[in-house]
Amino acid sequence: MLFSQAGQFSTHYGQDRRVFRLKADRWSVGTLLVFAFVGVPLLGNDYWFSAILIPFLVLSLAGLGLNLLTGYAGQLSLGAAAFMAVGAFAAYNFQLRIPGIPVLLSFVLGGVTAGLLGIFFGLPSLRIKGFYLIVSTLAAQFLIPWVFTKFGWFSNYNTSGVITAPKLEILGIDFDSPVGRYLLTLAIVVTLTLFALNLVRGSVGRNWMAVRDMDTAAAVIGIPLTRTKLLAFAISSFYLGIAGALWAFTYLGTVEPHGFDLSRSFQVLFIIILGGLGSILGNFLGAAFIVLLPILMTNLSDFFFGSSIDPGHLENLRKILFGALTVLFLVKEPEGLARLWHRMRERAGVWPLRY
């Protein structure tokens, strides 16, 4: 028995409604957070911060955003990257046009802009559902980067449409080093994740799940469809917008509209399929998988074949592997890595016995 649920009684409703009801959960999440905020900055090096941890965190946040829409509210979207682009470009423009605006505020405003656009592109979801929705999200996916490329105003008339990160300074503290950018990203991602955890277990989240499972039935029992669906689009796009701003400013530093193309949307979609639709934890597992797998594959092929493998072949192999894993997960474990994790937890609860 590695941890026990026995003897933990809730004596108040408040205790029963907690996000982490079990003592073991509270302890492990707390330890993990302390480790992430204190241990990792002491132990990690610049390569780990810039190439692995920051993209992992940002992609987790993007996955979280899409998961709220697709996994919880059941609205399929292929336009995730477009809303990331909106967040990045809006945050950049708020920085540029309003002198002295705090960095965090510009991120939030970027997210809000993405959220408003999300509502606009979510409007068709009131009339149509399922696959048909792919088209209106694809319209966003192709229209938005085109606007950013075509109209120089958005990138301050940069000739190649590239935007550059502002100086990351909050309350006089400089966050421009790799460690600083990691800590900033971590703090934002943790805050938004806690918010999402609370959101999905409240009335908003329950309404989303009812709409996902069958929207006609949800309407019959009195759930306002318009508000529920548009709220899902707004909050999802807000998360994606913040993720886009982080992607541009704490991970890459400079970014062009082309960096938010359809393949980025697919990447985010793969994160939530592999990680688990309708799970918060799954986004982190899926993002870790998608960030680490290419690195692992490159290292393995270097180790076994030296540099004799053509990088093009490796890229194709990776594609095949991703595709095969997607199909495999959908067949064997449609709830993704998060479900595997839960199963492991249940095992650990009764270990070393079988049940």
Added chain:
Amino acid sequence: MEFFIEVLTGGLLAGVMYSLVAIGFVLIYKASGIFNFAQGAMVLFAALTFVSLQELGLPFWIALLATLAIMILLALGVERTVLRPLVNRSPIILFMATLGLSYIIEGLAQLLWGAQVHGLDLGIADEPFIVGGIFLSQFDLFAAAIAAVLVVSLSLLFNKTRLGLSLRAVADDPLAALSVGIRLQQIWVAVWAAAGFVSLVAGLLWGARLGVQFSLSLVVLKALPVLIIGGFSSIAGAIVGGLIVGATEKLAEVYVGPLIGGGIENWFPYLLATLFLLVRPAGLFGERAIERV
């Protein structure tokens, strides 16, 4: 006015090319209710296989038959590894599975045959000629003729043969079809093989136009608005949708494009399809969905 008609006919003929891809979608959607995102990857795979076989020295017809055989094998493999284990799952899950499938097929095609651009010559000159003062492309007319033949033969298949009867039965109600002794698995293989054939035809025509290369798999995205406008379950709808998309996107590019900076061809069809959906959620020829709680 002549210029307008020229742009319009050019657009209509280009629309036929979109319809060719869309027909493959409709086939699979009709018979199994699956929105097959891998259709574009199949177009790429078929065209690349054909070109590479031809470059190995095989004559046209042998290469065509060999590619067709490979597409049938692919259909068998897809049925066994993807469709059968996922039977009775929600359409969204199946859609995502075909998304994974498209990655597999694209990766496989490029791993086997390389990623360089192959030229493809079908022996039809892509030269314009003049009819009544309007420039027409010979190649486009050829493509339109092929599409017409394809549509006629497919509707004959659906309406006049035993296989077509079972296809329609499965499309109507899979459970009832099973209970009268139709083998679902065989129907799926048949329909995926037919879609493979359609994607081979589309791949050859698109390949001759653009060169056989990775971007072929992206024509699938252009077929989406076509399907939306035509309706997912109608072959006639695919044709009409293709014509509408082709014509309006060319007209918009020529007349509206210069006003807002050009390059609007890339997103215009999606916007058009979205607006269309708001008015007619089931498309022009699609079946109206009736839901029960």
